[in-house]
Amino acid sequence: MSDTVELNAPKTELSAKEKYYLATPMQLMWQKFKRHKLAIVGSVILIFLYTTAIFANFLTPYSKSERFSKYAYTQPSAIHMIAEDGSLHRPFVYGVTSRRDPETLLKIYTEDTSVIYPIRFFVRGSKYDFLGFIPSDLHLFGVDSPAQIFIFGTDSIGRDLFTRTFHGAQLSLTIGLIGVSLSFLIGITLGGISGYFGGIVDTLIQRFIEILIAIPTIPLWIALSTALPRTWSVTQIYFSIVIILSLVGWVGLARVVRGKFLELRELDYVLAARVSGVSEFTIIRKHLLPNFASYLIVYVTLAIPGVILGETALSFLGLGLRSPAVSWGVLLEKSQNIQSVAIYWWSIIPAIFVILTVLAFNFVGDGLRDAADPYKK
């Protein structure tokens, strides 16, 4: 051909523009996602939280049900580096002694500054099964007896809130994932059927959805949760709560999926595929699904915090997970009383984790939404 080709030919490195045109949609999504600073912050927070949930046994100094009856409602341990005499040490805590205030009858804890208990790393403590099957008693940090370290303070019966918050993450964080997976499964199936087949099936499913939507969410959750027998095991309750929460969640997804199906099946390239004899299943798999996969990812990311908040709210009301199960909602149940919050302010620390998680999911979801449309500048 002409000189034009030769002019361009010697280039071996792809220019930024050529990379843009050659990139797959997923690469483009990632490129855009990377530019969304809050989304990156959110991802880091989520990775951190989920990692700590997995390694909660190791990262915390105690086991989740370990009680220190002498330490009910201790405030968070102060971590010092400078001793009474002004000398510098590695981080340490003091032991505490308690006495009762004669007027309020509340326990008051004071530090006993005579002995220094340095924070030690990789200490032996209560036994646990690492990742559920490797027996271990190694903990990331701890202090020598008789002192104790309660970074977030303790609850009414002297259990370490730090330990329990990190263990609580296991249930609170997974309930979001499992709940949304369940909604996702129901939603995509019913939405897909509705949108793909249309006609009477579509009408029936749509009417059903319209009726479900009209049931107010919170009373429905409350009503269903009260029906859970008190005698059920933690696992049974856990999965029942998941099911209750997803009962509402799938409806929105089903609508999105149906709408997308209806919209996409009319598009020219789907018609083109159908005209060239591609089977319906292949059309769904190769043309329709990839097209709204990004929307689904965004939707799911933004739905997870809803489920987490749902569990927290139910457990907070005493209707969700119950002791001995530990979730953030369970930890917050005692905070229902404003008077106790006013005195034992540290008991709402788990709430910070709830907010952080929800924020992080929203940030990530937002970043994904912006990135989902890869060709939009």
Next chain:
Amino acid sequence: MYTYIIHRILFMIVTVIILSILTFMIIQLPAGDFVTHLAAQFARSGQSFDQAQLDIIREQFGLNGTLVEQYLAWAGNVLQGDLGWSFQFTRPVSEVIGERIGLTVVISLSTLLFTYLLAIPIGVYSATHQYSIGDNIVMFIGFIGLAIPSFLLALILMFVFLNAGFSVGGLFSPEYLRAEWGPGKIWDLMKHLPLPIIIIGTAGTAGLIRVMRASLLDEIGKQYVITARAKGVHETKLLYKYPVRVALNPIASTIGWELPAIVSGGIIVELVLNLPTTGPMLFNALMNQDLFLASSSLLFLNMLTVIGTFLSDILLVTIDPRIRFTEQEG
């Protein structure tokens, strides 16, 4: 248009009937009934309670019949204007609800007003100042508002208000609690309203700001805005006459189902704040299987949702000429 409305009203009636059956069944799901609760209570307090007496109570309220019989009996009574008997309060349901519904309406409507009056101007500001410092602050606060569960916000704000010396919890100061309605009591109520309104409204406001911002940003770049600008229209007038007007359509139309959402979402907050409204009443009714109180108040809530959705659709049809047109065609 009229056939459309009649069609919708018929569907609404069917929906409410199905919903009432569903909720009646859900309320009955827990093992036992109110009488079992009552027996357990007496057992706890050490009083003996004779099985025959329990059966009499069951008989009296028709709790012995099958679910279908119970439902039909209740539904028949409701249609005649009798909402049933509350076991907990040992008074007619209509009285129990009647006492609380006024305050619920006041709180919900004020919350609705608060949400829209705050969210729309902020959303417009945010969209017209995209990526500015103000916009970033609004977006960040919006994110946090969405992330904080309402009951937690209630705790935090109560804590703050308590430390700032305000009276917290409830809707009346003790001295007005039993007082007759008068200017003093109304003023006292006004002083107590902001806290629950802010708490119930925050998440909704945050959400609405985001919707308003996104929808206005969508419209602001559209060709018709440039057309109007090319005519020489003043920028401010241009903004409110065209893109804001169009962006408001879907938002204005959500008012209908925003109200039931506020009522239902307010339940937990009202519990935490200990408000004399329908929320805590419904919660306790569900917890204690106060069958008729729970069914009747849920029926109200369901009707509110269904009617709200209907009004939303009608509102959208009225304010958006595009939709009006297709309805007439179809």
Next chain:
Amino acid sequence: MNSEINTADSQDILLEVKGLKTHFLLSEGVLKAVDGVDFTISKGESLGLIGESGSGKSVTAMSLLSLISSPGEIVGGSINLHYDDEKIDITSLNPSGKDIRKIRGNDLAMIFQEPMTSLSPVHTIGAQLEEAIFLHRTKNKSEARVIAIDMLRCAGIANPEQRFNAYPHQLSGGMRQRAMIAIALSCQPKILIADEPTTALDVTIQAQILDLIKDLQAQFNMAVLYITHDLGVIAEVCDNVAVMYLGKIVEYGAVREIFKNPKHPYTISLLKSRPRMTKRGTERLASIEGSIPIPIDLPFQCRFADRCSEVMLGRCDIAEPEMSQAGNKPGNNHWVRCFLNEKLD
């Protein structure tokens, strides 16, 4: 250098664009959408501005009304609007100020490609038409209504009294464009800028709309600037044509002259890529190699060099050609930006 491009009597000049530069400040760099554009429009003239998508022709049109919004900005040049006794440089006016608003819709009006999206969906045709009339012609309600209905009739809309209360979606595409034209002409502008006025319409409607603009142009004695990528439109309605490539005008002249005797390789290939009726089916349509680059960080060379079949290495890739007069006849109003033309001298 090339202010003498148009030989028309300077008395007749309505609009004089000189060295117009409109850039977009993007995170990837400065996108020079319009990078030094000169042309003039005289009374009653029809000028066509032709180019591929991405050539900067629409940005040029928007710049004329100062409708460029962030991150875009007019960074250089002047747009002088001539009045009987004064000139106003549009680039010197505040883009959201009072002065430019007096010009928009009144002296310079614009119609757009997509008649569906260019009208507000929630206001009636009449309301949108009256808005311009209220702004520039009269504050009297009944008078405005009379003018508006008159304009609709002028624009060839049947039953203008009924259409007055119609919403845009109730009209067909052609009707909407007629309504759009009625709005644009309602204040009898000196110049109508028609940005791809027929691209979104059916072929039969296209001809009607072009005829309508032509008729109204004569009736109102206005100049029209057609922005298009369609050579057919140019041939149909324009007196002069400017060919735009990558932010610059590469060839300018009378339509007949350019069609008969194109000089710039780009113009030549544009004309070749046009389907013709002559040799039925025997000739493949010519296409231009490559695609129009994104004008960020362009090398200092002829902008068409990478796609040009006549490229002269060592010449076209080291410098940018200036506009020069084509042909040897003095007074020949045909200009081209190409080293091939300079070489002939």
